[in-house]
């Protein structure tokens with residue numbers, strides 16, 4: 001089922017999300033996860049955090065399609081539980097209650113968000129991430145990655161703390177965004 005995506009101005013995008021407890025993970029929860037993945041695909045997104053579908057819980061889905069990679073380019077790799085793997089083998093990536101540690105050099109990348117329609121902006125973030133990503137089955141994925149996945153993990157985990165990418169743009173860029181954001185907030 002396609003879920004409505006909450007839009008900029010909705011207060012649910014600004015709350016600190018609650019951890020998911022093992023008791024919460026039932027068939028209904030798994031259906032919610034499947035619906036979030038379907039909703040991400042339908043919106044041509046690569047990731048979705050629970051506040052974006054109106055839930056203040058620490059749940060994220062990420063699905064980076066392989067065709068995001070340039071032809072002839074080496075597949076994007078990640079170290080997963082100590083083993084190097086193409087990130088495509090992790091997709092769709094679903095996790096709860098993440099802890100992430102961005103590291104490395106800051107770099108600028110143009111971000112967008114399904115909850116902030118028609119706005120894209122350059123955001124500086126570290127280029128690598130180490131993260132512990134608990135899975136629905138109780139196992140934990142320990143990941144060390146760069147590239148688009150590192151970017152996406154930081155963007156999505158920000159959502160779980162009530163942050164949006166537009167909070168992280170330079171103050172000069174923020175000036176040009178303010179008017180557009182006000183307009184979005186009025187219409188959400």
Ligand code: NI
Nearest residue numbers: 112113114115
């Ligand atoms: Ni987003």
